[in-house]
Amino acid sequence: MDRLFHNLIVTGSGDPDALNTNCGDGKEKSILDQAAGGATRPRSSDSGSSYFKDMSGGSSSGYMSLEKTVPGKETMYTYDVIKQSANYLLERTEHRPTIGVICGSGLGGMADLLTDRDVFPYGDIPNFPVSTVTGHAGRMVIGKLSNIPVMCMQGRFHAYEGYPLWKCAMPVRVMKLMGVEKLLITNAAGGLNSSFNVGDIMIIKDHINFQGFAGDSPLRGYNDERFGPRFPAMNNAYDKDLRKRAKAVATEMKLENVIREGTYVMLGGPTYETVAELKMLQIIGVDAVGMSTVQEVIVARHCNMKVFAFSLITNKCITDYETDDMANHEEVIGVANNRKSDLQELARRIVIAMNTDEE
Ligand SMILES: O=P(O)(O)O[C@H]1O[C@H](CO)[C@@H](O)[C@H]1O
Ligand SMILES: Nc1nc2[nH]cnc2c(=O)[nH]1
Numbered sequence: 481m482d483r484l485f486h487n488l489i490v491t492g493s494g495d496p497d498a499l500n501t502n503c504g505d506g507k508e509k510s511i512l513d514q515a516a517g518g519a520t521r522p523r524s525s526d527s528g529s530s531y532f533k534d535m536s537g538g539s540s541s542g543y544m545s546l547e548k549t550v551p552g553k554e555t556m557y558t559y560d561v562i563k564q565s566a567n568y569l570l571e572r573t574e575h576r577p578t579i580g581v582i583c584g585s586g587l588g589g590m591a592d593l594l595t596d597r598d599v600f601p602y603g604d605i606p607n608f609p610v611s612t613v614t615g616h617a618g619r620m621v622i623g624k625l626s627n628i629p630v631m632c633m634q635g636r637f638h639a640y641e642g643y644p645l646w647k648c649a650m651p652v653r654v655m656k657l658m659g660v661e662k663l664l665i666t667n668a669a670g671g672l673n674s675s676f677n678v679g680d681i682m683i684i685k686d687h688i689n690f691q692g693f694a695g696d697s698p699l700r701g702y703n704d705e706r707f708g709p710r711f712p713a714m715n716n717a718y719d720k721d722l723r724k725r726a727k728a729v730a731t732e733m734k735l736e737n738v739i740r741e742g743t744y745v746m747l748g749g750p751t752y753e754t755v756a757e758l759k760m761l762q763i764i765g766v767d768a769v770g771m772s773t774v775q776e777v778i779v780a781r782h783c784n785m786k787v788f789a790f791s792l793i794t795n796k797c798i799t800d801y802e803t804d805d806m807a808n809h810e811e812v813i814g815v816a817n818n819r820k821s822d823l824q825e826l827a828r829r830i831v832i833a834m835n836t837d838e839e
Contacts, residue, residue: 620634672768
């Protein structure tokens with residue numbers, strides 16, 4: 481028991497996984513189970529309302545970390561654990577997608593476009609976290625979009641939910657091991673560029689990795705070269721050719737007036753920003769502000785996927801002290817819902833463009 485309490489104190493980091501160990505077979509034990517001599521148990525398959533269930537049934541290993549010698553290795557899923565999640569899906573679907581889609585807040589309707597769908601609640605997929613945020617259904621939908629095999633995350637994971645960045649982005653590695661080579665990422669974001677309007681669609685040209693400045697990264701820890709190099713380059717993270725094609729697609733759809741291009745910043749959330757924070761972000765050249773995406777892009781580029789990403793501007797960031805309006809998630813979801821039809825058609829056409837070889 482001394483040992484148990486020692487570890488509870490050492491791992492008291494706010495990471496929900498700190499109390500759990502991954503047993504490497506898709507099953508997990510919480511430290512409390514271990515102390516009680518409890519049996520290994522399968523993951524909960526209840527994805528929707530299982531926030532606290534996941535807090536006690538998640539995976540990975542603050543506990544084991546004390547016993548490993550390679551710095552960082554213990555905190556991340558190994559190649560074999562990721563492979564286990566990929567195999568689970570590959571064994572249950574006949575689709576072999578090379579394009580992945582990640583749906584942002586309120587943008588999960590994109591998955592409805594898929595035909596011949598195989599649907600996997602995150603809670604059923606070994607080693608997956610669960611979605612806890614409204615507007616993120618928490619399902620992997622694999623099917624065809626205009627006859628192109630696609631896998632679509634209907635909901636993503638955010639650091640503010642309590643997950644470490646590597647875990648937020650682990651589905652990207654699962655996609656990679658399933659054969660995905662190109663990723664379409666979407667998010668809802670606050671418009672900081674004063675020329676942006678609510679409902680605009682910002683093609684992401686670049687990002688500022690604020691968490692990286694503070695020493696955190698989804699790649700922090702042991703680097704497995706089978707995924708990618710220790711020091712990946714991050715210029716041209718957002719594929720130039722795909723951005724060009726997306727602009728052409730938007731023009732075909734007569735969306736020129738709402739299409740923008742700019743720099744996205746991810747902050748930790750879950751608070752929206754203060755006026756002073758927004759003023760600082762303006763100075764450093766940020767156009768749109770959110771709480772996601774960057775960790776997914778970093779992990780995707782690390783394993784050499786091509787990335788295209790856009791933000792739906794769901795609210796204007798408030799940069800003066802006189803305004804009484806306040807950012808809120810209901811507005812974010814509402815705007816995403818209102819822009820549903822244009823966004824779904826845009827996503828469909830971008831996927832077709834992504835599936836076409838470069839000139
Ligand atoms: O980035 P997505 O997941 O689209 O969601 C955005 O909207 C939520 C805040 O309203 C935050 O989660 C923010 O990141
Ligand atoms: N951080 C942040 N995330 C958002 N997601 C949607 N709108 C916003 C916003 O204004 N700020």
